[in-house]
Amino acid sequence: MNQTAVEPKIRTGKKLSRQATQLISTAIALLALVVVFTLSNPNFISMMNILNILKQASPIIIIAIGQTFVLITAGIDLSIGSVIACSGIVAAICMRAGWPVLIAILIGLLFGVAVGAINGLLIVYGKLPPFIATMGTMTTVRGLALFLTQGIPIGNLPKGFTQIGTQRTWNIPNQVFIMVILALIFGFILAKTKTGRYTYAMGSNYEATRLSGVNVNRTLITVYMFSGFLAAWAGMIMTANVISAAPTAGDGYEMDAVASSVIGGASTLGGEGLIPGTVLGALVIATLRNGLNLSGASPFIQKIIIGIVIITAVFIDRFRRND
Amino acid sequence: MSEYLAQLLDISKSFPGVKALDHVNFDLRPGEVHALVGENGSGKSTLVKILSGVYTKDEGTILINGEETVFPNPRAAQDKGICIIHQELNLCRHLSIAENMYLGREPKKILFLDQKKQIEDAQAILDRLNVDLDPTTRVGDLTVSKQQMVEIGKAISTNARIIIMDEPTSALTVKEIDELFTIINVLKREGHGIIYISHRLEELAAIADRVTIIRDGQHIATLNYEDTDQEAIIRYMVGRELKEKFPRVPTNPGKTIFEVKNLSAGRAVKDVSFSVREGEILGIAGLMGAGRTETIRAIFGADPKDGGQVFLHGKEISIHRPLEAIETGVFCVPEDRKKDGLCISMPVYQNVTLPNMEMVTDRGVVNTAKEVAMASATINELSIRTPGVGQTVKNLSGGNQQKVVVGKWLVKPAKVILFDEPTRGIDVGAKVDIYNLMNELKKQGIGVVFVSSELPEILGMADRIVVMCEGRVTADLDASEANQEVIMQYATQYM
Numbered sequence: 001m002n003q004t005a006v007e008p009k010i011r012t013g014k015k016l017s018r019q020a021t022q023l024i025s026t027a028i029a030l031l032a033l034v035v036v037f038t039l040s041n042p043n044f045i046s047m048m049n050i051l052n053i054l055k056q057a058s059p060i061i062i063i064a065i066g067q068t069f070v071l072i073t074a075g076i077d078l079s080i081g082s083v084i085a086c087s088g089i090v091a092a093i094c095m096r097a098g099w100p101v102l103i104a105i106l107i108g109l110l111f112g113v114a115v116g117a118i119n120g121l122l123i124v125y126g127k128l129p130p131f132i133a134t135m136g137t138m139t140t141v142r143g144l145a146l147f148l149t150q151g152i153p154i155g156n157l158p159k160g161f162t163q164i165g166t167q168r169t170w171n172i173p174n175q176v177f178i179m180v181i182l183a184l185i186f187g188f189i190l191a192k193t194k195t196g197r198y199t200y201a202m203g204s205n206y207e208a209t210r211l212s213g214v215n216v217n218r219t220l221i222t223v224y225m226f227s228g229f230l231a232a233w234a235g236m237i238m239t240a241n242v243i244s245a246a247p248t249a250g251d252g253y254e255m256d257a258v259a260s261s262v263i264g265g266a267s268t269l270g271g272e273g274l275i276p277g278t279v280l281g282a283l284v285i286a287t288l289r290n291g292l293n294l295s296g297a298s299p300f301i302q303k304i305i306i307g308i309v310i311i312t313a314v315f316i317d318r319f320r321r322n323d
Numbered sequence: 324m325s326e327y328l329a330q331l332l333d334i335s336k337s338f339p340g341v342k343a344l345d346h347v348n349f350d351l352r353p354g355e356v357h358a359l360v361g362e363n364g365s366g367k368s369t370l371v372k373i374l375s376g377v378y379t380k381d382e383g384t385i386l387i388n389g390e391e392t393v394f395p396n397p398r399a400a401q402d403k404g405i406c407i408i409h410q411e412l413n414l415c416r417h418l419s420i421a422e423n424m425y426l427g428r429e430p431k432k433i434l435f436l437d438q439k440k441q442i443e444d445a446q447a448i449l450d451r452l453n454v455d456l457d458p459t460t461r462v463g464d465l466t467v468s469k470q471q472m473v474e475i476g477k478a479i480s481t482n483a484r485i486i487i488m489d490e491p492t493s494a495l496t497v498k499e500i501d502e503l504f505t506i507i508n509v510l511k512r513e514g515h516g517i518i519y520i521s522h523r524l525e526e527l528a529a530i531a532d533r534v535t536i537i538r539d540g541q542h543i544a545t546l547n548y549e550d551t552d553q554e555a556i557i558r559y560m561v562g563r564e565l566k567e568k569f570p571r572v573p574t575n576p577g578k579t580i581f582e583v584k585n586l587s588a589g590r591a592v593k594d595v596s597f598s599v600r601e602g603e604i605l606g607i608a609g610l611m612g613a614g615r616t617e618t619i620r621a622i623f624g625a626d627p628k629d630g631g632q633v634f635l636h637g638k639e640i641s642i643h644r645p646l647e648a649i650e651t652g653v654f655c656v657p658e659d660r661k662k663d664g665l666c667i668s669m670p671v672y673q674n675v676t677l678p679n680m681e682m683v684t685d686r687g688v689v690n691t692a693k694e695v696a697m698a699s700a701t702i703n704e705l706s707i708r709t710p711g712v713g714q715t716v717k718n719l720s721g722g723n724q725q726k727v728v729v730g731k732w733l734v735k736p737a738k739v740i741l742f743d744e745p746t747r748g749i750d751v752g753a754k755v756d757i758y759n760l761m762n763e764l765k766k767q768g769i770g771v772v773f774v775s776s777e778l779p780e781i782l783g784m785a786d787r788i789v790v791m792c793e794g795r796v797t798a799d800l801d802a803s804e805a806n807q808e809v810i811m812q813y814a815t816q817y818m
């Protein structure tokens with residue numbers, strides 16, 4: 001997350017790095033939305049509503065972080081939505097079998113990591129394009145979720161678990177804490193560690209990175225494991241929040257994750273993306289949804305508007321880049 | 324009608340942190356080859372990009388046929404008969420020659436493409452250039468030099484009067500260069516004006532009518548080629564006398580460091596054996612397509628090996644991936660900097676540190692200060708011209724990008740370095756720096772393998788020369804037995 005703090009010390013010859021301008025413009029867009037919605041409905045800016053937005057945004061932010069890693073490598077992870085559902089179900093089954101909550105969560109998270117590892121292995125050793133590999137696991141894992149539950153949500157979860165999604169600490173929803181911690185950890189990994197650097201390098205030029213002696217196979221598999229891990233966290237939060245594990249949960253969330261990353265400056269061509277940008281991008285989408293809801297816009301209209309916002313954001317970025 | 328096809332007057336251009344051009348003058352007459360030379364980063368590419376509408380000038384005037392003109396984009400320049408052939412060719416590999424030539428301006432019959440006319444027109448142009456090619460051939464199946472011919476054909480098919488060639492010969496063999504010069508002479512006779520950028524100054528004697536030298540973005544001189552010579556041009560370029568073009572140091576070869584036995588890989592490498600001794604530079608010569616790059620790649624583990632053994636200090640080593648090669652101390656400076664050498668969208672310092680991350684990280688965490696220090700040292704050592712370590716590599720001049728590719732492998736200790744065309748696109752002065760570096764490595768007892776298509780530098784620097792032809796080693800010569808003729812004879816043995 002410190003990338004922008006470090007960058008100015010390294011003379012680029014430019015006034016501001018591209019990444020910094022991207023962050024600033026996403027922040028301005030978010031601010032503009034807040035102003036517009038506040039003017040149209042003063043309740044929008046209430047503490048309660050802001051916390052509400054953050055709470056709603058938390059799972060999207062978490063999965064978007066994983067998707068950002070994947071996008072930077074010039075890949076895509078379509079299995080995220082299915083992993084959200086199935087990891088929640090796996091944890092729920094463990095809990096209903098009477099296992100301790102912590103162990104159940106751990107197994108749910110491991111499930112996500114395992115799906116990520118399978119994605120990575122299919123891409124690295126099976127030589128499948130990421131789109132195809134993760135589309136395959138998307139369907140398979142969704143099928144698994146339906147099979148395990150026979151299509152019926154699993155309820156009756158222990159309180160020790162559901163409080164992750166329903167309780168507050170210091171008046172702040174618990175999932176917001178989890179989101180912030182994960183964002184800090186993975187923001188640090190991307191901006192400040194070897195793994196993060198290799199992630200960017202692979203997306204910028206895979207062959208040159210391989211010829212530089214980077215273990216590209218391992219790094220790529222790791223990146224998909226990150227994505228699976230984060231999707232499983234979103235699964236835990238969402239399951240806890242609605243107090244039941246539904247096999248249809250998270251449907252279509254992978255696209256929200258792509259949208260957040262792209263609004264925040266990630267490129268689907270690889271090599272570009274920042275965690276702070278992605279967090280802002282997810283907040284843009286969450287704010288838009290919330291604000292439109294408050295002003296009574298229908299869900300159909302919301303879809304139209306969000307679609308247009310995504311296209312505009314990418315378009316503006318392309319335009320500026322050609323400059 | 325003006326005497327000049329084009330005049331560039333007092334042109335200036337700045338990029339953030341760099342004044343690339345500072346009141347430069349340049350002009351071009353019909354039927355002449357006007358060479359543009361200067362050190363890496365002196366502004367040559369920038370100047371011709373301004374003339375071809377890729378960049379817009381900050382100051383100055385462009386006159387085309389005596390008329391003041393502005394080019395907001397490349398299309399506008401094309402409409403005025405200006406065509407640029409970039410060093411990185413811009414053809415679509417999966418399309419045919421004819422389709423490439425007429426891309427975006429295909430002849431049409433009512434609504435449909437007129438395939439027949441397109442092929443006929445393309446054939447007429449190839450005939451005019453005396454190039455023996457079938458216009459329906461896929462461009463991806465052609466050699467680089469033939470692709471370049473297609474680019475030139477494309478240029479004249481647009482009726483371009485001004486043809487700009489930015490380092491056209493850096494990837495060509497001697498014979499292909501001759502073919503290119505023949506075509507350039509055809510173009511000259513037809514009254515085209517040609518701007519020719521090259522770091523191979525010896526070529527200028529064959530084609531240049533005038534030569535303009537720029538240094539640090541400033542116009543230094545414009546001379547008739549017949550009134551000058553290579554030494555004078557170099558003096559103007561680097562601003563000092565260049566003592567030796569090939570600073571060879573005497574050798575006293577010791578024991579064998581590195582040995583390759585009966586290596587085969589794919590179709591391009593057949594039963595290749597050679598060895599490198601302590602204290603010598605081993606040159607590998609051959610024509611384009613002789614399998615030299617494929618040999619290097621197979622040794623390095625970039626491509627799979629089908630058979631053979633590799634020995635380092637007498638012990639057999641098995642390398643399946645570049646990662647393993649690097650761990651054993653075998654490094655490779657690849658031939659194609661854009662494809663294999665650089666993460667072009669990343670800053671200079673991150674490119675330098677990429678193969679050396681373990682030296683700038685503590686338990687996986689990157690230490691930016693160490694990175695910057697490492698990159699700064701490399702920038703100083705190779706005099707890489709950049710406004711800072713954070714500059715995106717894409718924004719460096721071609722030669723300076725090449726120096727980054729070389730520099731990233733000089734940081735950590737090596738046992739053997741495989742250099743594949745390390746001086747491609749590098750100016751005369753900087754070439755000497757790289758030769759000196761190789762000398763330094765050889766003194767330290769590091770095995771140096773030096774692949775090059777430029778015979779003079781192989782002859783000038785290598786202590787022993789292995790010649791390859793059609794994937795096989797055809798000769799293993801001592802520098803004292805080698806000369807241009809002998810090498811060419813072995814390089815074409817099976818042809």
Ligand SMILES: Nc1ncnc2c1ncn2[C@@H]1O[C@H](COP(=O)(O)OP(=O)(O)OP(=O)(O)O)[C@@H](O)[C@H]1O
Pocket residue numbers: 338339341342343361362363364365366367368369370708709717718719720721722723748750
């Ligand atoms: N798009 C750009 N952004 C920033 N700086 C640039 C850009 N293009 C060129 N420069 C800078 O302008 C200067 C001149 O570059 P140019 O490419 O014209 O050099 P050149 O003479 O063609 O060198 P070479 O022989 O290495 O190809 C260099 O310092 C380079 O770093």
Ligand SMILES: [Mg+2]
Pocket residue numbers: 367368369489720721722
């Ligand atoms: Mg250049």
